[in-house]
Amino acid sequence: MTSPLLSIAGLSAVSDRDGGAPILRDVSLTLERGEVRGLVGESGAGKSTIAKALLGILPRGVRITSGSILFESRDLLTLSAKELRGIMGSDISLIPQDPQTALNPGRRIEAQLTDGLRLKRGMSSGDARRRALKLLEEVHIRDPERVLRAYPHELSGGMRQRILIAAAFALEPKMVVADEPTTALDVTVQKQILRLIRGLQEAHGTAVIFVTHDLGVVAQICDSVTLLYAGKVIEEGRTSDVLAHPQHIYTKSLLAAGPRYDRPDAGLTPVPQAVFEQLRREIGIPEGGR
Ligand SMILES: Nc1ncnc2c1ncn2[C@@H]1O[C@H](COP(=O)(O)OP(=O)(O)O)[C@@H](O)[C@H]1O
Ligand SMILES: [Mg+2]
Known part of the structure; x- marks a missing residue:
């Protein structure tokens, strides 16, 4: 059996800026060679924190408290700065959010x-x-x-x-990390850019971690998806399975709310407040806390 290209296991992180508030809660995911995995969730869910951890550029104020990030069986969290420089930009690269x-x-x-x-x-x-x-x-x-x-x-x-x-x-590179690469672009350009990334990753057999808040984007280009809320994995699986047979009520509500669930003003059904209350109970977020 071959091991996955990337294997994140039990990754937890806290914010030192915010009195030790959790940012990631026991996150695990794997990525096979050539696979495109969507990391999806609302703003603040921890998507960029995972992306930055993969690139070895965690900001000051974010502290990993447990877990590992195995890339080709080496734990990125324990490598020296010199070893990371050898990998970043070379085996792992970034498509940034803001082309400006x-x-x-x-x-x-x-x-x-x-x-x-x-x-x-x-x-x-x-x-x-x-x-x-x-x-x-x-x-x-x-x-x-x-x-x-x-x-x-x-x-x-x-x-x-x-x-x-x-x-x-x-x-x-073996893996490209794309952090909301189309958010700053208008919709028609977005579609072209998504097709372009998909085309290149297929042609080169590159694995991609694709960060987005948009399930419509996931449906277009991701083989698999990990849905996060408040730093916790709520649902994960093959994109086609998750979209056709969502298991968690949060996923179901997001799908019912439509691709722009982040925009209640778009006139779509928002995710009901009761679903957020259930999520917070499940995750163990205290009343009024994070
Ligand atoms: N430099 C930092 N220091 C402390 N906390 C941070 C820092 N950057 C982000 N956070 C916190 O981490 C949480 C997740 O942020 P982020 O990973 O950027 O979410 P997303 O990309 O899903 O919107 C947020 O609550 C944010 O306040
Ligand atoms: Mg982000």
């Missing part, structure tokens, strides 16, 4: 796309440039020669997000 801020405004796209190829893969500038052109073609950018010469502000938000996706796949 993720690129360096003062450097041309060519420099930003070829740095990793030269420094981490030892390519010559010529080879790195050729590879960068090929990557831009893979993310369907027309006139890649011009784009390589451009600065970020000369490109649209959708273009910048395509470039960040190209950068995330540039070093053939």
